């Protein structure tokens with residue numbers, strides 16, 4: 555049976571408050587699925603339902619093809635790592651790591667083999683006899699990862715496992731996690747609110763907001779083909795520009811000004827016109843110039859944020875606010891500028907539903923395999 559996790563109309567309420575709404579999706583065998591979203595959107599609750607630490611209010615949860623709604627946590631073949639490590643303080647590093655295997659009554663030789671391999675991967679050699687209190691935060695987190703890894707369970711669940719580490723340690727821990735995943739090919743479900751972590755580690759991202767799944771797709775598609783305004787704005791920094799517009803005969807009118815889209819967009823929009831739509835463009839997909847450009851909008855710089863490597867340029871065009879990014883440090887507040895949206899990077903959304911009107915030459919998740927995606931990362 556496949557190591558899949560399947561949600562079928564899964565809901566979770568606390569009292570009258572529904573915190574997870576009608577989840578319907580499948581986490582594929584061996585994939586790294588990231589549950590991403592702002593604080594309070596229900597990520598941890600979903601993870602805890604998979605782990606069996608939280609009851610399901612409605613719907614069904616299947617793992618390995620079996621209904622799991624009422625199966626106790628200990629029988630679900632999961633291992634879990636939390637943000638706060640939760641190591642046993644009175645046990646040494648080695649005792650912490652093998653404790654679960656002892657409970658499982660694993661043969662001694664097998665236990666030693668697993669311990670040795672994980673000590674090597676997670677660079678814990680030399681720390682075997684130390685107590686958790688004598689370890690640094692990064693070392694404790696690696697012990698917690700090691701303890702979960704040695705179980706070699708079908709499902710590996712991680713709840714913000716790296717959020718207590720500094721940026722450098724996070725990056726190296728992510729690499730170690732990838733190594734562990736390549737060795738044991740577990741199905742990984744990983745909760746974070748950090749989009750960089752999601753973009754770099756995920757095979758697919760499940761983006762949540764307010765208990766609802768907003769988009770489930772590869773990082774590439776979540777970034778380039780956002781399914782709705784929330785996704786466009788949540789992914790990417792600075793956040794995507796969303797402007798009110800009309801679309802008529804291949805031209806996007808943002809007020810008094812307009813620019814023409816390319817032929818594939820014209821074909822995609824199928825000769826229709828739309829009043830009152832939302833036009834989206836990421837700051838990094840706006841070209842800036844001091845002189846007029848064809849298909850550019852005229853605007854004025856309101857202020858500039860210098861980030862060192864690049865500047866965020868806040869400007870106003872046609873009475874609407876936009877952000878552009880530029881590596882050129884010579885822009886001046888109050889300056890008159892021209893901005894041109896890159897035609898193959900634009901997005902349109904229905905104003906009422908905030909859902910995407912699609913993209914030309916749409917690429918769906920089904921024609922990009924996990925292996926293809928990992929080559930791209």
Ligand SMILES: Nc1ncnc2c1ncn2[C@@H]1O[C@H](COP(=O)(O)OP(=O)(O)OP(=O)(O)O)[C@@H](O)[C@H]1O
Pocket residue numbers: 568573591592593594595596597598599600747
């Ligand atoms: N035991 C509980 N009783 C009542 N409400 C709860 C309980 N646990 C969680 N909630 C609520 O459910 C919602 C989702 O919580 P959850 O912890 O899943 O969010 P999250 O996305 O993981 O957030 P964070 O990133 O801040 O950890 C929140 O509004 C939270 O207050």
